[in-house]
Amino acid sequence: RPLLDPAPPLPALHASLGFSVLALLGALYLVPALGNTFVHANLKGRDLLKIYDDPVPESLGLVCASIYILLLILFIPFAFSDFFNREHDSTRKPREGLVINEFPHHQLSVYLSSLLSLLIATMLGFLDDVFDIRWRHKLPIPIIASIPLLIVYYSEHGTTDVVVPIPLRWLLGSLLNLGPLYYVYMSLLSTFCTNSINILAGINGSEVSQALIIALSVILNDLLYLPWPFGFRIPLPLHLLGRPGVEVGGVWSAGMAYGSRLLVERHLFSLYFMLPLVGVCAGFMFHNWYPARVFPGDTLCYVTGMAFAVVGIQAHFSKTLLLFFLPQIFNFVLSCPQLFGLVPCPRHRVPRFDADTGLLYPSKAGFKNHAPSRLSALTLHVFSSLGLVELTEDPKTHAITETTNLTILNVFLLRFGPMREDSLVKVLMGTQVAGSVFAFVVRYGLAGLVYDG
Numbered sequence: 001r002p003l004l005d006p007a008p009p010l011p012a013l014h015a016s017l018g019f020s021v022l023a024l025l026g027a028l029y030l031v032p033a034l035g036n037t038f039v040h041a042n043l044k045g046r047d048l049l050k051i052y053d054d055p056v057p058e059s060l061g062l063v064c065a066s067i068y069i070l071l072l073i074l075f076i077p078f079a080f081s082d083f084f085n086r087e088h089d090s091t092r093k094p095r096e097g098l099v100i101n102e103f104p105h106h107q108l109s110v111y112l113s114s115l116l117s118l119l120i121a122t123m124l125g126f127l128d129d130v131f132d133i134r135w136r137h138k139l140p141i142p143i144i145a146s147i148p149l150l151i152v153y154y155s156e157h158g159t160t161d162v163v164v165p166i167p168l169r170w171l172l173g174s175l176l177n178l179g180p181l182y183y184v185y186m187s188l189l190s191t192f193c194t195n196s197i198n199i200l201a202g203i204n205g206s207e208v209s210q211a212l213i214i215a216l217s218v219i220l221n222d223l224l225y226l227p228w229p230f231g232f233r234i235p236l237p238l239h240l241l242g243r244p245g246v247e248v249g250g251v252w253s254a255g256m257a258y259g260s261r262l263l264v265e266r267h268l269f270s271l272y273f274m275l276p277l278v279g280v281c282a283g284f285m286f287h288n289w290y291p292a293r294v295f296p297g298d299t300l301c302y303v304t305g306m307a308f309a310v311v312g313i314q315a316h317f318s319k320t321l322l323l324f325f326l327p328q329i330f331n332f333v334l335s336c337p338q339l340f341g342l343v344p345c346p347r348h349r350v351p352r353f354d355a356d357t358g359l360l361y362p363s364k365a366g367f368k369n370h371a372p373s374r375l376s377a378l379t380l381h382v383f384s385s386l387g388l389v390e391l392t393e394d395p396k397t398h399a400i401t402e403t404t405n406l407t408i409l410n411v412f413l414l415r416f417g418p419m420r421e422d423s424l425v426k427v428l429m430g431t432q433v434a435g436s437v438f439a440f441v442v443r444y445g446l447a448g449l450v451y452d453g
């Protein structure tokens with residue numbers, strides 16, 4: 001790796017902030033302006049949790065994705081402005097060992113492979129909106145879409161080590177090299193991030209608010225790694241970061257200083273992708289908030305999910321990223337029996353709307369034709385004892401006839417009682433924020449208890 005100027009290209013960050021304002025304005029203006037066009041193209045849905053029947057424009061995530069990706073493409077010259085500035089700076093004398101004016105092709109390949117993955121996610125999401133693709137067909141596509149990311153990760157000697165927590169060291173040693181398995185994990189990350197937001201959906205504002213809060217959490221995490229002016233340093237437990245094999249380990253163990261160029265560059269890259277995402281999501285949320293005037297469709301879920309997978313992999317913080325997905329992980333694990341056919345899965349698992357009270361109640365799935373298998377019954381009884389589902393049993397045979405749907409939204413309604421749709425989305429957002437706070441505590445606080453310094 002050529003030696004580079006240690007000053008990181010922060011001016012591009014200001015441009016990126018400007019682009020995110022453009023993204024916000026673009027979404028605020030274009031989403032309602034194009035709504036009718038979508039209805040005419042038969043991209044519309046009925047709001048399941050309302051009394052009225054008016055068609056609501058669906059898949060407006062396509063507009064968001066278009067604004068987002070086009071702005072990211074327009075941003076490319078800014079992302080490399082540092083190179084252009086150096087090119088025109090004739091006053092600069094070459095320093096010893098310093099390679100000047102070598103175009104950072106590697107960074108460009110990081111950037112372009114990320115755009116490619118986002119485009120595939122947009123295409124897949126939109127096809128899913130139009131054709132309702134089956135699970136077994138849509139699961140492998142994000143995995144294939146992640147191959148360019150993995151190659152780029154490989155090309156820069158990305159680490160495949162994980163640090164083993166202290167209690168397991170007697171068994172595994174302190175550093176475990178997962179090798180190819182680490183690549184399998186990263187490709188699964190892309191399919192997880194895209195689908196997990198999509199299955200935590202169905203109430204106004206739910207999809208986009210998850211994306212917004214995760215993006216803000218990623219941004220906060222990135223800011224911890226920037227070289228702040230005036231000697232201001234955010235106190236990070238550096239000894240932990242310094243461990244070889246922690247996501248940033250390769251860098252620190254190479255003996256670089258705090259705010260090393262490579263580390264800063266990676267988190268800048270993540271900021272370039274996250275800031276406009278926040279803009280576009282905030283603009284969209286304004287129109288998707290209860291009572292929704294537009295729906296995001298699968299396109300928004302896939303694009304935002306892929307954006308997170310992209311930054312997690314390319315900026316080497318995929319494990320920290322997963323910590324920001326705690327509500328989605330919980331919802332996915334809870335959903336598994338329905339996703340994998342142990343428990344019947346209706347087309348929509350959204351809560352049930354009661355028109356008289358105007359409140360949402362947990363929705364149910366019934367075992368219509370057959371009694372649940374032993375495994376299904378066991379799983380449901382375990383969930384029930386944890387207070388995650390409510391079961392209805394046949395008074396004579398005691399066989400389970402009905403269960404509340406296995407989603408986190410229904411769990412909220414079971415635990416906190418029936419509530420309005422806008423209250424439920426606020427509970428979801430509160431949980432997402434609490435999850436992120438917990439993630440920061442685990443990542444930068446508690447890690448010291450599990451990993452020694």
Ligand code: UD1
Pocket residue numbers: 044045046047048049058129198199200201202203204205206292295297298346347348349350
């Ligand atoms: C996923 C969920 C499904 C949930 C649906 C709602 C799984 C396995 N699938 O399916 O249970 O019902 O998302 O998005 O968990 N809608 C609303 N209000 C909203 C958003 C959506 O009523 O705020 C309804 C509209 O009718 C809209 C439809 O949901 O047309 C979109 O559903 P779609 O995204 O196609 O469902 P899936 O992603 O397949």
Ligand code: MG
Pocket residue numbers: 198201297298301
């Ligand atoms: Mg969906």
